[in-house]
Every structure is written in structure tokens, then in C-alpha cells.
Amino acid sequence: MKNFRINILGVVALGLLSLTSCKDDKKVEGEDTIVVTEDVVTPAEMGTIEVTLNSDDAMKFDTSEIKVKEGQTVILTLNHTGKLPEAAMGHNFVLLKQGVVMADFATAAIAAKDNEYIPNDGKDVIAHTETIGGGESTKITFTAPAKGTYDFLCTFPGHYSMMNGKFIVE
Template sequence: MKIYFALISAAALSLSACGGQQETAAPAAVSEAPVAAASEAPTENTPAEQAAPASAGNAAAPAEAGECETVVNSDDQMKFDKQELEIKKSCKEFKIVLKHTGKMPAAAMGHNLVISKSEDASGVVGDGAGATAANDFVKPGDTRVIAHSKLIGGGEETTFTVDPSKFAEGSQYEFYCTFPGHYGLMHGTVKLI
């Protein structure tokens, strides 16, 4: 019996010794892995980082024509600084930068810029109020909307683009803010030039 116990305890010792070796071996293997991954990662990223600015530069060059871009300011007094927004029809896409020069947050004095036919404005504004701030006060998928910006608060700005081919000859277009209660002071005419 003594021999039997001795064998068992010897087996147990060798098992625990074995487990101990594995435990000490495992962290060594793990600590090697991140080093290998980290040393590989930069060599993979470097070519991608070099390629990105080159392609961005090429794409930005033709779109940088100043005639296809305008800035509209809005403020804490619930006003746009333009009563008329000129959009050049010959532009492939027309960029509009909306700035909020005030200090009030979007929840209290948020502004957006929405463009539609004049006859559709009241419907877009009405449905926009129900769409809530989470949807920038524009009903999702509203086909009456030619283009619209995000809702912004004081100190923020946002840029969006308009496709000039979406404006039909002979129709009247407006731009306005759909934040509830703002349309009365915040609307103007879109003039296609």
C-alpha cells in the first residue's frame, strides 16, 4: 500500500510540475505574439497611409472651384444671413456650408438648412417637426426635400451637397430651417443662376 500511495503522489507531483511548466511557458508565448504583431503592423500601414493623401488630393482638385460652394451663417437670433441662396446650375454638385455663429445648443436653438419647392415647404416643415431632432427635423425619405443639412448648435458647422440637376425649370424653390417654430424667421429664396 505504501508503494501504491507513493506512486500516486509521484504521479500527482509530475502532473503539477507539468502544469506549472505550461503556465510559465504560456505567458512567454503570449508576450511574443503582440511584439510580432506590432512590428508587422506599421510596415502594412505605411504604404496605405502614403496612398490615401495622394488619392484625396486628386479628388479634391476639381471640386475646389469656388463658384460651386457657398456659406450660410445662422445665429442665436433665429436668422440666416442670406435671404437668397444662389446655386449655379452648371456645377456638377453644389456645396453648402451651414454655420451656427451663436452659442446656444442644438436642443434649444438648433438650425438646419432644407431645400424644396416653395409649394412643398409647409408640408416638409410640418412632417419635419414630427421627425424629431434625431432625424434633424426632416422626415426620413421625404422625396419633397431636394437636399438638407444636419441639425447643428452654436459654434458648429456642417457641409452638404446639392445636385443642381434636381431643380426643374419654372418651379420656385426655397431654403429654410425646419427646427420647430423657426420657419417664419428662417427662410429664403433659392435662385438658380
């Protein structure tokens, strides 16, 4: 349906350009191409979605499922509502690429303290926050990936089995 609408837009644009500049056919063709391309590249009506994820001293996220739409700009806020410091009860939000085994990734993350507990220079990750302690909040913005189901987790050592969920892109 979206493609169909884009085609209609393109046809309308063609018509308008033909009407307004019929003296120079070659120039009109060039402009037509540009107009159609812009309609395809610019995602219409996708917009922005704000997601809030809370975590606490009980080593839990308050949701196990986040739903967004493909191509949306996701503004994700991670709150840590506890009191324990980062060194004892740090939390982050890490969104894994598909095919990455969560347990393996979490194990590798233990040794990546100096990189916010993100191992392998982040190549397995779509997006992640910094690690925060009690009373802190952090925010990231990223583009929702292709339709599908992705794993998210906290990679602070020992947390992922309690702190993970599904990030569903529709």
C-alpha cells in the same frame, strides 16, 4: 448656344476620327457615336460653387437669397455662430422640391426629430444638412436642380417663419 458648341465639337471629333482611322469605316462610326455622347453628358464649364450660410442664436440666416447655376456642384456650408445648444436653438438647411408647401412641410418636420427634422423620409427635399447647435458647422454637396426658384428653410420647430429664403437656379 451650348447645343451649337456641342455640335461643333462632335463634327470636329468626326473629322479627326475619319482622318486617323479610314481603314475601317464601321469602327469609325462606332467611335463617333461614343465621342458625341460624352460631350452631351459631361457638363462643360459648369463647375462648382461654394455657398456659406450663417445662422445664429437670434434665429436668423444671414441671407435670404442664394443664386446658383443649373447643374453646378453646390458645396454649401452652414455655420451656427451662436452659443445655444442644438436642443434649444438647432438649425439646419433644407432645400424643398418645387410644389411643396413650406408651412405644411415645417409642421410635419416637428415630429421628425429623429431624422434631422426631415419628414416623409426626405421625399419632399432636394438636399439638407444635419441639424447643428451653437459653434458648429456642417457641409453638404449636391447638384443644383433645374432652373427655377426653390424654397429653403430651417425645419427646427418654430424656426421656418423666421428662417427661410429663396434658392434661385439660373
